[in-house]
Amino acid sequence: MARAGLPAPVALKRWARAAAPHLALTVRVVDGREGRALNRRFRRRDHATNVLSFPYGHSGDIVLCHPVIAREARKQRKSVRAHYAHLVVHGALHLCGYEHDDKASVKRMEAAEVRLLKRLGFGDPYTVE
Secondary structure (H helix, E strand, C coil): CCCCCCCCHHHHHHHHHHHCCCCEEEEEEECHHHHHHHHHHHHCCCCCCCEEEEEECCEEEEEEEHHHHHHHHHHHCCCHHHHHHHHHHHHHHHHCCCCCCCHHHHHHHHHHHHHHHHHCCCCCCCCCC
């Protein structure tokens, strides 16, 4: 399956390491069917989502659903690469214990994302340009 805009594995690894340098991570890119099946199985939501994180002690998996990410990037008028960077960082931060369950945790997680993405050369993913 062709995945236009899919960043190179070395980039995905670099972004994950920036957010979670102490964890051994696996980053996978899946299609819509697998993304939906994983979201249904583990979150009981019957649709594909952009990123899922699965912690395992001092390691974890980040699963990225390419069709969802590409669609969101177009809708948000950002590059697919920038959206991937954001979602890899987002997923890795979840594996480090960050959540977004309330206003304080949302603010803390978004600030960490913005800081890390800036260091990686990307803009604020929450700013509409």
